[in-house]
Structure formats: structure tokens, C-alpha cells
Amino acid sequence: MSEKTSFNQNKNLLLGVTGGIAAYKCADLVRRLKERGFNVRVVMTPGASEFITPMTLQAVSGHPVHQDIFDQAMEAAMGHIELAKWADLLLIAPATANTIAKIVHGKADNLLTTIVLASKAPLMIAPAMNQQMWANSVTQSNIEKLSHSGVTVLGPGAGEQACGDIGAGRMLEPLDIAQQVQSIAYGDKPLTGKKVLITAGPTVEAIDPVRFISNHSSGKMGYAIAKAAKIAGAEVHLISGPVSIGEPFGVQVTRVTSAAQMFDAVKNSVEGVDIFVGCAAVADYSPVEVSCQKIKKNDEEMCLLLKRNPDILAWVANRAERPYVVGFAAESQSLKFYANKKLEKKKLDMICANDICCEGLGFNSEDNQLLLLDKSGEEKLLNVASKEVLAQQIIEQIAMKLNEA
Numbered sequence: 001m002s003e004k005t006s007f008n009q010n011k012n013l014l015l016g017v018t019g020g021i022a023a024y025k026c027a028d029l030v031r032r033l034k035e036r037g038f039n040v041r042v043v044m045t046p047g048a049s050e051f052i053t054p055m056t057l058q059a060v061s062g063h064p065v066h067q068d069i070f071d072q073a074m075e076a077a078m079g080h081i082e083l084a085k086w087a088d089l090l091l092i093a094p095a096t097a098n099t100i101a102k103i104v105h106g107k108a109d110n111l112l113t114t115i116v117l118a119s120k121a122p123l124m125i126a127p128a129m130n131q132q133m134w135a136n137s138v139t140q141s142n143i144e145k146l147s148h149s150g151v152t153v154l155g156p157g158a159g160e161q162a163c164g165d166i167g168a169g170r171m172l173e174p175l176d177i178a179q180q181v182q183s184i185a186y187g188d189k190p191l192t193g194k195k196v197l198i199t200a201g202p203t204v205e206a207i208d209p210v211r212f213i214s215n216h217s218s219g220k221m222g223y224a225i226a227k228a229a230k231i232a233g234a235e236v237h238l239i240s241g242p243v244s245i246g247e248p249f250g251v252q253v254t255r256v257t258s259a260a261q262m263f264d265a266v267k268n269s270v271e272g273v274d275i276f277v278g279c280a281a282v283a284d285y286s287p288v289e290v291s292c293q294k295i296k297k298n299d300e301e302m303c304l305l306l307k308r309n310p311d312i313l314a315w316v317a318n319r320a321e322r323p324y325v326v327g328f329a330a331e332s333q334s335l336k337f338y339a340n341k342k343l344e345k346k347k348l349d350m351i352c353a354n355d356i357c358c359e360g361l362g363f364n365s366e367d368n369q370l371l372l373l374d375k376s377g378e379e380k381l382l383n384v385a386s387k388e389v390l391a392q393q394i395i396e397q398i399a400m401k402l403n404e405a
């Protein structure tokens with residue numbers, strides 16, 4: 001299915017690609033922006049073509065790539081002033097320290113910096129550079145100046161860098177950039193001023209120092225909801241079981257292991273929250289006793305005595321001062337029937353039901369399909385799509401319901 005969302009006024013976006021290793025991600029970025037309805041044209045600085053070919057970006061954008069301010073053929077077709085006027089938005093990704101410095105000083109020494117100077121369109125930059133270059137006080141002061149003059153700075157993220165360093169300076173992932181650009185472009189921040197608490201991932205219940213009880217949750221669905229809520233303007237706190245995905249940009253993350261720890265973290269954070277989304281696959285049971293020594297395999301059979309874990313979602317929904325509560329239902333049969341039972345029994349406002357037996361959907365998959373059931377009896381099927389797109393749709397539904405209330 002197409003990942004195009006409900007936004008249909010196509011805006012013209014000029015993507016400036018500068019010379020950093022992250023330029024190789026721009027083909028994906030162009031694709032993500034086009035999926036979101038943007039008309040994309042690409043301008044490359046001379047350094048950018050060392051990292052990605054103009055041909056690649058021409059193929060994905062569907063338009064010739066602009067590189068040279070003195071290219072007569074390009075100037076005849078769409079000159080730098082026309083490009084500057086054509087753009088509703090300017091995005092520079094990756095934005096190197098060099099290009100950032102040039103923009104701060106109003107330099108116009110290549111096609112991209114000339115267009116930036118000649119355009120009235122809002123400018124967004126996704127910095128990408130070595131962590132030491134990012135931390136340098138000159139770069140920081142340049143970023144501050146740009147932010148003060150209304151430029152939106154997307155990221156950077158932190159982590160391992162191409163040069164082997166670890167730290168801040170990585171370009172945000174294309175999907176994150178595209179989502180943020182979309183929400184900025186369409187002024188769509190329906191959760192501004194709202195606090196959202198989300199649980200995600202599995203919980204892990206120790207049996208002994210070696211073994212544990214857990215499940216196949218990867219955290220992808222819950223992390224996507226955290227990102228979507230953040231992009232929708234909310235202050236987001238994610239309580240996550242053990243997963244191996246990166247922390248969403250701008251989201252507070254608390255890491256836990258067991259259901260008991262997740263419950264404690266929720267209890268400590270729920271005060272003042274407007275929306276709670278329980279997406280974690282919390283283990284329903286944990287061992288009554290955790291052996292501090294590795295259990296020996298002496299017998300042919302062994303019994304493990306389990307105790308019921310507290311239901312975190314139901315606890316939140318039963319609070320006197322409760323937020324808007326959204327649960328998930330992972331079902332392998334009679335999806336709607338069992339999801340409705342959970343909606344009622346746990347006193348939820350909304351439940352997102354997924355059939356976890358469908359190949360390629362549910363646990364540890366890129367895509368999902370969800371049936372949203374509302375306490376008023378309304379239902380909405382969110383067709384198969386990536387978890388990011390579904391997360392955005394869930395957030396839109398929640399925002400709509402909060403507006404109605």
C-alpha cells in the first residue's frame with residue numbers, strides 16, 4: 001500500500017545535498033519525501049557528488065539534478081532564481097559544517113548557497129558531521145545563529161559514526177527527517193502541549209542467571225508511536241523493555257527489563273500524563289522464585305511455578321485522575337471479540353488489535369495491520385502498512401478523539 005498520508009496539498013521541496021558521507025542516504029530521503037506528497041527537486045554541492053551520483057537522485061526524484069550555477073542549459077530550463085521562487089520549502093540534508101558556516105555568513109559561492117540566499121522559503125537543515133566538528137564551539141554558535149533566525153535544525157542524532165567515533169553528529173534517518181518535514185510543512189502538531197507516556201518492547205522475566213521468559217516483541221510498533229507522538233508536538237516519555245533499536249529523537253527513554261520494573265517506571269511517570277499508550281508485550285506471568293544459581297537439569301521434567309504480573313494498562317485506566325488510555329491486543333483468534341473484551345474489562349478508551357498469526361505482521365515485523373476499537377463502539381481498520389505509517393494514523397485518531405472530548 002502507498003505510504004502517502006492524508007495530506008494532499010503537494011508542496012514544492014528543494015532538497016540541497018552537501019558533501020558528507022550521509023549523502024548516500026538521500027535517495028531514500030527523496031523517496032520518503034515523495035511518499036508524503038512533496039514535489040522534490042534536488043540541488044547538489046560539488047562535494048556531494050563525491051558521495052552519491054546526480055544520476056541516482058535524478059532517477060528517484062524524476063527531475064534533472066541542479067549542480068552548477070554557471071550551467072547554461074540548466075539556467076535556461078530553471079535558473080537559480082526560478083528554483084529559489086519555486087520552492088515552498090528548502091531542506092539541506094546532509095548539512096555539513098562548511099555549508100552551515102557559509103549560510104550563517106550569507107555566502108553565495110555555489111548553486112545551493114545562492115538559492116538559500118535568494119529564497120523566501122522556510123529553511124530546514126539536517127546537520128551531519130564528525131562529533132568533534134559538531135561539538136566545536138564555532139559550529140554550535142553557527143547553529144544557534146541559524147536557529148535564532150528561524151532555521152529549523154533537525155537533529156543531529158548520536159551514535160557510531162562513519163569515521164569510527166561515537167557521539168552526536170549523525171544525520172537523522174531519512175524517515176525521521178521526512179516525518180518532521182511533513183509535520184513542519186503542514187503545521188500539523190495536534191498534540192502540542194500534551195504529555196504522552198508509552199510502553200514498548202517485551203519484558204524479560206528471569207528464571208535463573210541464565211534463563212528467562214520473554215516474547216518476540218521488537219519494540220518497533222511502540223517506538224514508532226513515540227516518534228509519531230513527538231512529531232505531533234507532544235512531550236513523550238517511552239518506557240522500553242530490552243530492544244535493539246535506536247532511541248527516537250527528542251523522546252525521553254526509560255529502559256527496564258521485567259514487568260515489575262516496567263510497572264514501577266509507569267507508576268513513577270504517570271502523574272500529569274494526558275495520554276497513555278500500552279504497546280509493550282508485558283509478560284503475563286513471572287517465576288515465583290528467581291534462582292540465584294543456575295538450575296541443574298537433574299530430572300526429566302521440572303515444574304516452574306509462575307505468578308501473575310500486575311496489569312499495568314488496567315492499573316493506569318483505573319486511576320482516579322486517568323489519562324486517555326490506549327491499549328493493544330495481540331490475538332491469534334477472534335480478533336474483534338477478544339479485543340472488545342479487553343477494551344471493556346480494562347476500561348480503556350481505545351484498543352489497537354492485531355492478529356499476530358498473519359505472516360509478516362505483528363511481532364518483530366516491519367508492517368502491521370490494526371483494528372482500532374473505541375469505547376463508544378466505533379471501529380476503524382488500519383490496512384497493512386509500515387509501523388511508522390500506522391503509528392501516525394493512531395496518533396491522528398487519538399488527537400481527533402481528544403478534540404471531540
Ligand code: PMT
Nearest residue numbers: 217218219220221278281282311312313328329330363364
Ligand atoms: O514490538 P513489535 O515487534 O513491533 O510488535 C508489536 C506488538 C505485536 C507487540 C504490538 O502491536 C502489540 O500487540 N502489543 C501488545 C502485546 C500484548 O501484550 O498484548 P496483550 O493482548 O497480551 O495485552 C493487552 C494489553 O495489556 C496490552 O496493551 C499490554 O501492553 C497490556 N498489558 C498486558 C499485561 C500486563 N501485565 N500489563 C499490561 O499492561
